[in-house]
Amino acid sequence: MPAKLLDGTALSQQIRGELAGRVSSLKAKGVTPGLAVILVGEDPASQVYVRNKVKACEVAGMHSVLELYPATLTEAELLARVQALNADPAIHGILVQLPLPKHIDSHPVIESIAPEKDVDGFHVANAGALMTGRPLFRPCTPYGCMKMLEAAGAPIRGANAVVVGASNIVGKPMALLLLAAGATVTICNSKTRDLAAHTRNADILVAAVGRPRMLTAEMIKPGAAVVDVGMNRVPEGQPNAGKLCGDVDFAGASQVAGWISPVPGGVGPMTITMLLVNTVESTERSAR
Ligand code: GUN
Numbered sequence: 001m002p003a004k005l006l007d008g009t010a011l012s013q014q015i016r017g018e019l020a021g022r023v024s025s026l027k028a029k030g031v032t033p034g035l036a037v038i039l040v041g042e043d044p045a046s047q048v049y050v051r052n053k054v055k056a057c058e059v060a061g062m063h064s065v066l067e068l069y070p071a072t073l074t075e076a077e078l079l080a081r082v083q084a085l086n087a088d089p090a091i092h093g094i095l096v097q098l099p100l101p102k103h104i105d106s107h108p109v110i111e112s113i114a115p116e117k118d119v120d121g122f123h124v125a126n127a128g129a130l131m132t133g134r135p136l137f138r139p140c141t142p143y144g145c146m147k148m149l150e151a152a153g154a155p156i157r158g159a160n161a162v163v164v165g166a167s168n169i170v171g172k173p174m175a176l177l178l179l180a181a182g183a184t185v186t187i188c189n190s191k192t193r194d195l196a197a198h199t200r201n202a203d204i205l206v207a208a209v210g211r212p213r214m215l216t217a218e219m220i221k222p223g224a225a226v227v228d229v230g231m232n233r234v235p236e237g238q239p240n241a242g243k244l245c246g247d248v249d250f251a252g253a254s255q256v257a258g259w260i261s262p263v264p265g266g267v268g269p270m271t272i273t274m275l276l277v278n279t280v281e282s283t284e285r286s287a288r
Pocket of ligand 1: 095096097098099120140141169271
């Protein structure tokens with residue numbers, strides 16, 4: 001495999017190690033960073049994600065609260081829970097896991113989170129702050145991707161960066177972070193004509209589409225840095241059916257790319273690590 005690995009597990013360990021000192025300093029002042037995670041409904045993947053987030057808090061010596069609600073919870077009930085957490089001084093970060101059940105509009109829920117506790121960085125105030133170059137919280141997944149590229153020493157300034165996927169959670173904030181770092185950024189979406197023509201020009205390629213192994217070796221520029229945000233199951237009938245896989249065909253792409261992140265062990269652990277970083281930052285701000 002010519003490509004160097006963007007190892008999210010190793011980088012996470014390093015960053016979480018550095019974070020431990022900041023958590024200790026806060027605790028010495030009598031403040032324990034606290035994160036509240038809310039999940040509505042029984043989506044199995046979301047259940048795994050929220051448990052991993054809460055577990056990471058415990059390992060980091062932070063306070064965490066996991067609130068699990070049935071899919072029948074009303075929007076009004078959810079808004080009331082967020083309001084209570086906004087007012088709770090032991091909570092410095094609030095995360096409502098997405099997607100929410102169909103009967104709940106995610107926008108008013110996200111806008112109900114106090115911006116200074118919005119460790120996801122999804123509130124319009126935080127999205128606007130990121131867009132105007134004064135971010136309070138960077139969304140965790142794109143933030144983690146940037147850290148991986150920076151740690152690897154992949155050139156960003158002046159690079160052609162292509163982000164495949166335009167979600168509010170990953171694609172759009174990823175593009176803004178790359179732009180702020182001096183990249184020339186293209187955002188592709190499901191309607192993009194001749195996707196490969198764009199991706200083949202990418203010095204940095206971020207895949208966040210949610211389609212298993214959609215980006216293949218022929219679509220990648222030799223030497224590119226490839227960051228795979230996908231978290232899919234291998235479809236039935238293919239080798240390793242049911243196992244986790246990314247949006248990038250790792251076996252092929254790793255023969256062409258200069259750097260590549262694996263799934264699992266790439267962006268996933270970094271997302272959780274940056275959530276811890278954001279929660280500690282939030283706590284430090286409130287303790288000032
Ligand atoms: N669903 C998928 N990724 C995320 C995330 O980073 N935060 C939240 N709240 N929900 C998600």
